[in-house]
Amino acid sequence: MNGPIKAAEPRRLYQQIADQIRALIQGGHFAPGARLPAERDLAQQLGVSRPSLREALIALEIEGSVEIRMGSGIYITAEPERRAWQTGSMGESPVELMEARAAVEGSVALAAAARISAEGLTSLREALDAMRSEIAAGRKPLDQDRLFHLTIAGQSGNSVLAHIVGDLFDERHSPLSAQIRTRFETPETWRNALREHEAIYDALEARDPLLAQAMMHAHLEESKRRWMENEPR
């Protein structure tokens, strides 16, 4: 899905429009639950055609930022309960992300331990080996890390959970696009991550659900800690 490193290719128009609208929403120009200008007006405002705006709106609708009501208008998704957790300084997104991953992938590991196949274990071992090689070569094993987590998710036997794991890893999913992906990993950091991966693998191979859950949880908690250290904010 993500090759070596993609240079800034010219994004499609609908994506740029979606970005602009997201920015407008986050910038507070529109309150939650508020109605956006009509498609015709908004298109003119943004200097694009209605079909293009429409494509952007569909993207935003799928991602849940916006709700389109036929004949009525386009509304910022309200989600009333959201206020409850917006008390502080609009949440440490990366921290929350890692906590969410710890919760979800912990459950996934629990399920996977009970039903992982021999092929699944082999795939995991290969992912670990690849990760080891990348680290030894002084590279960041981003893809290998991803593969490890997604393979486990696949072995959980639940495609819905697997899909969520993928979304969380790729940071598609939630509020801001923000792309916090700028990680500050050192080789040492990755060596630790590898060790934690191995612990997870061992638990899965032993088919020990609770241990697998615990190891996965520990791994992602450690990841969160590593992130917080390098991002004093």
Add this chain to the structure above:
Amino acid sequence: MNGPIKAAEPRRLYQQIADQIRALIQGGHFAPGARLPAERDLAQQLGVSRPSLREALIALEIEGSVEIRMGSGIYITAEPERRAWQTGSMGESPVELMEARAAVEGSVALAAAARISAEGLTSLREALDAMRSEIAAGRKPLDQDRLFHLTIAGQSGNSVLAHIVGDLFDERHSPLSAQIRTRFETPETWRNALREHEAIYDALEARDPLLAQAMMHAHLEESKRRWMENEPR
């Protein structure tokens, strides 16, 4: 967000088209990596206009089913790693959905029990009362059910998890659209659900994390069971 009760709304055209194309892909009419007919041809084939087809393709692109290469064509996404967990017969979506909710919302309840606020408890109580009223009036408390679950999610203190809970509840999220929303609830069914909700509330009020998790898990497992009974398939 959604009024009293929404009767089976006619889905938007782009969603229907997306469904058709997904069906074509899954039906094996197109191998992974293969190229779909050109937009103009495909639109004519499906009997829709190109802009509408275009909207559907964007939805499929976002969800990762296809890849659009400008000037070249539309290709079924290959995604080598993804195949790993698509072994079986493309899973019982509803069952998987409820299992995923049990896992995620179990964790959410665990977290919420530890930090729920007095206001949060009040909101939950109100949601429960509203649900009771709806049931007494012989209506389906769909919105109240949703509010209960989302309120708990909000009290977890993690917006990423809360977002996932919302997505799962609304059945936005995953591969096949399928929209299984056609539930076969009876009044008796809803009375049971209410009782389970009350058990969850009690655990949260007692601030007992493990109990809250267990009750939430039990509730969603029961929901799954209720669904399977009424849908012998």
Add this chain to the structure above:
DNA sequence: ACATCCAAACTGGTCAAGCCAATTATTTGA
């Protein structure tokens, strides 16, 4: 003064036809 109803004015939903730009296939010329 008030409730009711209904029609005009929105708003999103969809279609048609066309031009531009990137890619791919084909022809042409050395």
Add this chain to the structure above:
DNA sequence: TCAAATAATTGGCTTGACCAGTTTGGATGT
């Protein structure tokens, strides 16, 4: 034979129009 020029194909985007639900505000009757 091969490389460059060219034509055909494909997605990207726009304009303009019409259809179908929603809202709204005023006409109407009580």
